Amino acid sequence: MQINLNQISKYFDANKAILKDLSLSIFEGEVLGLIGPSGCGKSTLLRILAGLEVATHGDLEIPCEINQQTSFVFQDPALFEWRTVAANVGLPLELKGIKNSIIEHCVEVELERVGLLDAAHKYPSELSGGMRMRCSLARALVTNPKLLLLDEPFAALDEMTRDQLNQDLLNIQSKNKMTILFVTHNLFEATYMSQRVLVMQSNPGKIAADIPVSLPEPRCLDLRLTGEFQDSLKLVQAALREVDK
Ligand SMILES: Nc1ncnc2c1ncn2[C@@H]1O[C@H](COP(=O)(O)OP(=O)(O)OP(=O)(O)O)[C@@H](O)[C@H]1O
Ligand SMILES: [Mg+2]
Secondary structure, three states, X not given: OEEEEEEEEEEEEOOEEEEEEEEEEEEOOOEEEXXXXXXXXXXXXXHHHHOOOOOOEEEEEOOHHHHOOEEEEOOOOOOOOOOOHHHHHHHHHHHOOOOHHXXXXXXXXXXXXXXXXXXXXXXXXXXXHHHHHHHHHHXXXXXXXXEEEEEOOOOOOOHHHHHHHHHHHHHHHHHHOOEEEEEOOOHHHHHHHOOEEEEEEOOOEEEEEEEEOOOOOOOOHHHHHOHHHHHXXXXXXXXXXXXXX
């Protein structure tokens, strides 16, 4: 099962194409990083994939099963301050009308998975930035998505917290095999997390390079000290430099 974008274009006003003839295939279970200059259309592309935005031209082929099971994580964790952590995480299931006893169980499993079980009854204002993002991630995962879209999810976090969340996300993905597409400006993160790094160019936005990252899996943070990691990183850096000229 794969997602295909065929010659997608997006205009917010008639004179300027934000995305132009963008084509891309996303395969089941892949972890893809998406990088590119600010304003090139990365968030717009994610929003089209999530159905939050409609392409002006072109064709998005997304299997129904994936379409109905897509979660989106934004840079801002966007938690409801008056709801506890558990109630924030359970919200997507509440909205689906699922029974409370099932919600409680699913929320517990998810909080355990992201290491936030002890904070289940806290309110967002009592959490650190990293904990807020864990909560947001748990809320995205609680519906068991087949496609997880993340838009600069860890950009606001300190490096150690980001490393930890990168690792946690990879561990979760290695178990449930969901497809992940995440936007980042951090090339270390893009290289470390991804099986492919997509590099977007701007004006108009399209995929300029598609770089396979064939580093051993499962990945662990020490990998970043190795020569083979540095080689992959250099390829990604060079491709970004090429579009950022
Ligand atoms: N709803 C909208 N209405 C009009 N223009 C928009 C809208 N959303 C995005 N744009 C424009 O589309 C272009 C691409 O925006 P987008 O947010 O997709 O870029 P980006 O690659 O995610 O940038 P960044 O790295 O800064 O987050 C920008 O010029 C932006 O102003
Ligand atoms: Mg963006």
